[in-house]
Amino acid sequence: MRTVFDGHNDVLSKLWAAGDRTGAAFFNGTDGDLDLAKCRAGGFAGGFFAVWVPGDPATAPDPMATYRAFEPVDPVMARQVTLEMAAILHRMSADRPDAIRLCRSAADIEAARTAGAIAALLHIEGCEGIGPDLDELYLYHAAGLRSLGPVWSRDNIFGHGVPFDFPASPDTGPGLTAAGQQLLSACNRLRILFDLSHLNEAGFWDVAKLTDAPLVATHSAAHALTPATRNLTDRQLDAIAESKGLVGLNFGVAFLREDGVKTADTGPEVMLRHIDHLIARLGEGGVALGSDFDGTMIPRFIGSAAGLPRLTQAMEQAGYGADLIARLCWGNWLDVLRRTIG
Numbered sequence: 001m002r003t004v005f006d007g008h009n010d011v012l013s014k015l016w017a018a019g020d021r022t023g024a025a026f027f028n029g030t031d032g033d034l035d036l037a038k039c040r041a042g043g044f045a046g047g048f049f050a051v052w053v054p055g056d057p058a059t060a061p062d063p064m065a066t067y068r069a070f071e072p073v074d075p076v077m078a079r080q081v082t083l084e085m086a087a088i089l090h091r092m093s094a095d096r097p098d099a100i101r102l103c104r105s106a107a108d109i110e111a112a113r114t115a116g117a118i119a120a121l122l123h124i125e126g127c128e129g130i131g132p133d134l135d136e137l138y139l140y141h142a143a144g145l146r147s148l149g150p151v152w153s154r155d156n157i158f159g160h161g162v163p164f165d166f167p168a169s170p171d172t173g174p175g176l177t178a179a180g181q182q183l184l185s186a187c188n189r190l191r192i193l194f195d196l197s198h199l200n201e202a203g204f205w206d207v208a209k210l211t212d213a214p215l216v217a218t219h220s221a222a223h224a225l226t227p228a229t230r231n232l233t234d235r236q237l238d239a240i241a242e243s244k245g246l247v248g249l250n251f252g253v254a255f256l257r258e259d260g261v262k263t264a265d266t267g268p269e270v271m272l273r274h275i276d277h278l279i280a281r282l283g284e285g286g287v288a289l290g291s292d293f294d295g296t297m298i299p300r301f302i303g304s305a306a307g308l309p310r311l312t313q314a315m316e317q318a319g320y321g322a323d324l325i326a327r328l329c330w331g332n333w334l335d336v337l338r339r340t341i342g
Contacts, residue, residue: 002312002325003113005333006047007248007290008123008197008219009034012085013052014294021084023092027099033293033304036099039118042308045330046109046119048147048218051085052295053078053128055154064262069163070154073128079136082129086143089122102144106338121337123195123218126152126161132179134186141190146341147218148187149195150180151203153230158183159203166260167227170236175202176210184210193340196220197250197290198230208239214336215245219290221255222277228255237281246336247278248290251298264300268314271299275315275328284324288332 011034015023027036038044053073061068093102100118103109112119122144130136137145151161158180160173176184180203187194188211196204196217208215217240223231232240232247240247249271254262256270278287291298293305301310315325 001043001309002329003043003045004047004289004308004329005045005109005119006293007288007333008048008050008125008250008295009291009293010050010052010125010295011035011293012049012088013054015088016081016085017054021088021091022095023088026092027096033291033298035305036118038304038306041306042304043329044118044305044308045113046103047121047291048123049089049120050123050125050295051082051129052125052152053081066260067163067165068153070152070161072154072156075128075131075157078128079131082124082136082140086122086140086145089120090143093120104144104146105342106334109334109337121146123147123149125149125195126154126156126198127158127183128156130183132157132182134183137183137186137190137192141192145192147193147195149198149218150176150183152198160200161198162200162229164254165229166254168229169201169227170204170223170229170231170233171201172229173200173202175200175206181206181210188213191341193337200229201233201236204236204239208243213243214339215240215243216336216340217247217290219248219250219252219292221250221252221274222281225274225277226255226257226260228260230255234281237278241282241286244286244339245282246286246288246332247282248288248333249274249278250296251289251291251293251302252296253299254297256299262297264297266299266301268299268301268311271311272314272318284327285332285335288328
């Protein structure tokens with residue numbers, strides 16, 4: 001069974017929404033994609049654990065709609081929720097270091113793997129919980145934050161997130177704000193990975209111009225194959241390749257299928273088609289996995305983290321060599337993290 005390091009999951013949001021502030025359900029079993037038993041069954045040995053602030057359910061669009069735009073969230077509420085979700089991961093790591101460890105570096109990730117614990121990298125997806133003075137950024141960095149995406153698919157003080165749409169371009173509005181540029185500069189100084197997933201195309205090019213760090217999209221796919229706003233154009237992929245960056249393949253079916261339909265009846269060949277395209281643009285060292293477990297509809301053949309071996313088996317059957325599979329599942333993430341967070 002292959003060991004997997006994954007670019008994105010939303011299990012902290014799921015635990016928080018259930019009122020589980022200690023993460024007990026992660027250890028005892030959940031009805032979602034990710035818990036300790038499923039991770040161990042599928043070889044899930046680490047990944048980016050995202051903090052994501054939900055919006056008002058009353059204003060949320062139909063989750064099955066093709067076009068979905070989201071209202072901004074209240075920053076006061078967002079600061080409180082961000083704190084509470086980050087605290088869940090800290091409690092889980094403190095209470096069960098044998099099972100999960102909060103990691104601050106690539107070396108920490110490797111040490112957790114050696115010890116048989118899940119390596120958890122704290123990530124913030126959409127920075128509504130960080131104010132324009134960036135005070136919270138420095139506090140969260142001290143508390144282990146090593147990756148963030150400035151926006152989710154809604155606007156905030158830092159930039160403009162893409163609405164969900166198909167077929168459509170990711171060029172949906174203006175780029176980073178002045179506050180967003182200051183956030184990027186601070187992340188570069190602190191060695192916090194700046195995630196390009198959910199950022200619109202103008203924001204992507206602003207980041208590309210303003211940073212020397214590898215360009216990374218933790219959970220995205222290829223726009224050339226599935227023209228959804230959340231996916232990356234070939235021109236964007238070429239810029240990521242030039243920076244020696246990385247794309248983690250999103251498992252969300254609506255971002256993978258040619259027809260953009262949101263159905264779990266999506267086979268491995270659809271995922272492999274995206275992996276092949278990403279490798280063609282980024283090289284074998286520029287592609288990894290970014291499942292979005294507990295945050296999107298994933299293919300039924302995978303089902304949960306326990307089903308990850310079915311994806312790697314499909315890679316083997318498609319003729320992927322053992323070394324390439326190892327890089328896609330673990331090595332490429334560790335390589336880019338050594339060059340970003342240290």
